[in-house]
Amino acid sequence: MKSGSNLEKILKAGHFxxxxxxxxxxxxxxxxxxxxxxxxKGMVDMANITDNQTAMVRMSSWGAALxxxxxxxxPNYQMVCRDRNRLAMQADILGAYAHGLKNILCLSGDHxxxxxxPQAKGVFDIDSIQLLGMVKKMRDEGKFLGGADIDDxxxxxxxxxxxPFADPFEWRVFRLAKKVxxxxxxxxxxxxxxxxxxxxxxxxxxxxxxxEKVYILxxxxxxxxxxxxxxxxxxxxxxxxxxxxxxxxxxxxxxxxADEGIQIACEQIEEFKEMKGVAGVHLMAIEWEHKVPEIAxxxxxxxxxxx
Amino acid sequence: xxIAERKPFNEIKEMLKDYKKVLTVGCGTCxxxxxxxxxxEVEILNSELIIARKIDKDPIITGAFTVERQCDMxxxxxxxxxxDEYDALLSMACGAGIQFLAERFPDIPVFPxxxxxxxxVNKDVGWYEEKCRACGSCVxxxxxxxxxxxxxxxxxxxxxxxxxxxxxxxxxxxxxxAWFKIYERLASQNRxxxxxxxxPPTDWRNQKPRTIMQPAYKEHIxx
Numbered sequence: 018m019k020s021g022s023n024l025e026k027i028l029k030a031g032h033f034x035x036x037x038x039x040x041x042x043x044x045x046x047x048x049x050x051x052x053x054x055x056x057x058k059g060m061v062d063m064a065n066i067t068d069n070q071t072a073m074v075r076m077s078s079w080g081a082a083l084x085x086x087x088x089x090x091x092p093n094y095q096m097v098c099r100d101r102n103r104l105a106m107q108a109d110i111l112g113a114y115a116h117g118l119k120n121i122l123c124l125s126g127d128h129x130x131x132x133x134x135p136q137a138k139g140v141f142d143i144d145s146i147q148l149l150g151m152v153k154k155m156r157d158e159g160k161f162l163g164g165a166d167i168d169d170x171x172x173x174x175x176x177x178x179x180x181p182f183a184d185p186f187e188w189r190v191f192r193l194a195k196k197v198x199x200x201x202x203x204x205x206x207x208x209x210x211x212x213x214x215x216x217x218x219x220x221x222x223x224x225x226x227x228x229e230k231v232y233i234l235x236x237x238x239x240x241x242x243x244x245x246x247x248x249x250x251x252x253x254x255x256x257x258x259x260x261x262x263x264x265x266x267x268x269x270x271x272x273x274x275a276d277e278g279i280q281i282a283c284e285q286i287e288e289f290k291e292m293k294g295v296a297g298v299h300l301m302a303i304e305w306e307h308k309v310p311e312i313a314x315x316x317x318x319x320x321x322x323x324x
Numbered sequence: 325x326x327i328a329e330r331k332p333f334n335e336i337k338e339m340l341k342d343y344k345k346v347l348t349v350g351c352g353t354c355x356x357x358x359x360x361x362x363x364x365e366v367e368i369l370n371s372e373l374i375i376a377r378k379i380d381k382d383p384i385i386t387g388a389f390t391v392e393r394q395c396d397m398x399x400x401x402x403x404x405x406x407x408d409e410y411d412a413l414l415s416m417a418c419g420a421g422i423q424f425l426a427e428r429f430p431d432i433p434v435f436p437x438x439x440x441x442x443x444x445v446n447k448d449v450g451w452y453e454e455k456c457r458a459c460g461s462c463v464x465x466x467x468x469x470x471x472x473x474x475x476x477x478x479x480x481x482x483x484x485x486x487x488x489x490x491x492x493x494x495x496x497x498x499x500x501x502a503w504f505k506i507y508e509r510l511a512s513q514n515r516x517x518x519x520x521x522x523x524p525p526t527d528w529r530n531q532k533p534r535t536i537m538q539p540a541y542k543e544h545i546x547x
Contacts, residue, residue, distance in 0.1 A: 098478070099478070103525065125478050125480065125485050126478075127487075128477050128478060128487070128494065128495045130477075130495045131495070139477075139478065139479075141478045141479040141480070142525075142526075142528070143525045143526075144478065144479070144480045144481050144482050144483075145480075145482075145485075146481075146482035146522055146523075147481065147482065147522075147523075147524065147525045150522065150524070150525075151525070162525060178486065179486070180485075180486025180487075182486075183484065183485075183486045183487065183488045183489075184484070184488045184489070184490060184491060184501075184504060185484075185488075185504065185507055185508075188484070188507055191516075191520055192482075192484075194520070195482060195520070195522055198522060199522055207486055254487045254488075254489040254494035255486045255487050255488065255489065255494065
C-alpha cells in the first residue's frame with residue numbers, strides 16, 4: 018500500500034470504484050458544506066474537495082476536507098498550481114497529511130481570468146505534471162523538491178486529471194502517459210459525454226499498457242437540463258457534448274429531462290463497468306449532491322464495499 | 325526589443341505639476357522603434373505640455389534631447405552639461421533607461437513618461453507582440469522556438485492542458501494555444517520526442533535584479 022487510503026484499498030481489491038465531489042462553500046458556512054456532503058455518505062468511496070474551483074474564492078480544500086473527513090467520508094484533497102508556489106504546496110501537503118488526508122488530486126487549475134479575482138497574479142510556479150512528481154518524490158523518496166530529507170514523509174495516494182477530449186486528440190494519451198510516469202496512481206477524467214471518443218482513448222491507453230499502471234476513473238456528470246447541456250457544449254472549453262445527448266434530453270417531456278439526464282449517466286456507468294482499462298467512475302453531480310443516492314442506486318453501485 | 329507605451333498625458337502632467345523647467349529625454353533605440361519615446365515623441369509630448377500649462381496659466385519651459393541609448397552611461401554623459409538648467413528630467417526610455425538616467429543624475433528628480441510593457445517583436449508598424457519573459461532558463465530548443473513561459477496563460481512546461489480549444493487558449497479564443505502550436509511544429513519536424521519526456525520544475529532565475537558579466541570583462545576588472 019502506498020497510502021492505505023480507502024480509495025487505494027478499493028481499487029487494489031479490484032472493486033469498481035465510485036467517487037463523488039463536494040465544492041466548498043463561498044464562506045465559512047460549515048453547515049452548508051455538511052448539508053452538501055451528507056448526501057454522499059456511504060454512497061461514494063471518496064469525495065473530491067475542490068480547490069477554488071473556477072478560480073472563485075472558497076473555503077480551502079484542506080479546511081473543507083477535514084470537515085468532510087469528520088463526517089466519515091474520505092476526502093480527495095484537490096490542489097491547483099494557480100494559487101501557490103512549491104513551498105506553499107509542500108507545506109500544505111504536510112499539514113493535510115498530518116491531519117489524516119490520504120488522497121490528493123494534482124491539477125493546473127482554471128485560469129484566474131475566469132474567476133472573481135481576474136486581477137490576481139497566477140502563480141503557476143510548477144505545472145500539474147511537475148506537482149505529481151513532487152508529491153511522488155515526497156512520498157517515495159522522503160525528500161522535498163529541493164532535495165532535503167522530510168521528517169515523516171506524507172504518504173498520499175496521488176491522483177491526476179485527464180481530458181481525453183481536448184486538442185490535439187492524438188496527443189492526449191501521451192499526456193496521460195506523462196502523468197503516469199510523473200507519479201499518478203489514479204486518474205479522474207473530464208466529464209465524459211462523447212462515449213465513442215472515450216472508448217478510443219481508453220483503447221489507446223490499454224494498447225500502451227498504461228491501464229496496468231494507473232487506475233482510470235472516467236468522469237460522469239448527469240445533465241440537469243437542456244440548458245446545462247447546451248452551456249457545456251458551447252461555453253466550456255475542452256468539453257465535448259455530442260448532439261445526440263441534447264436530442265435525447267429534448268426528446269422527453271419537460272418534467273422528465275432531469276430523469277433522462279440521470280438515465281444517460283447510468284447507462285454510461287453500466288458501460289464503464291464492463292470496459293477494459295476502467296477501474297471505476299467519478300460522479301460529478303454539480304450542485305446536485307442530493308441526487309447522488311438516487312444515482313448510485315440506479316447505477317447499481319451500492320452498497321459500497323467496506324475494507 | 326523592449327516595447328513601451330507612452331503614459332496617458334494627464335498622468336504625465338500631474339507628475340510634473342510642481343516643476344517649471346523640464347528636460348524631456350528621449351531614447352533612440354527600442355522605444356524609438358516602437359514609436360513611444362524617440363525624438364519625434366519627445367517633440368510631441370513637449371508641445372502638449374507647453375499648450376496644457378499655458379491654458380492652466382502655469383507655463384512650463386521644456387528642453388528636448390534624445391540620446392542613442394539611455395541604458396548606456398557613455399550616451400548619458402552627453403547630458404552632463406545641460407541638466408543643471410532644469411528642475412526635473414522626464415525620461416521617455418524603458419524602465420532600465422529611466423533608472424540609469426536617475427542613477428547618472430541623483431540630485432535631480434526623474435519621471436517616467438512611458439510604461440515599459442514587454443520584450444517583443446515588430447509584427448507591423450505600430451503592432452508589437454510579446455515574445456520573451458526573460459525567465460533566464462530558455463526552453464525554446466525543446467519547444468520548437470515557441471515560448472510557453474510567455475505564450476501559455478498557465479506557463480505550462482508539460483502542455484497542452486485540457487483547456488485547449490480548437491487550437492486556441494481557453495482564456496481567449498483570439499489567443500493561439502502555445503502548446504498546440506508547439507505540438508504541431510514539433511510533429512512537422514518529427515521531434516515530438518522532445519515533449520514526451522517530462523520537463524522538470526523550472527529554475528526561475530528572474531527573481532532578483534540580474535547582472536551579466538562577459539568573461540573578458542571579468543578578466544578586465546580583476547586585472
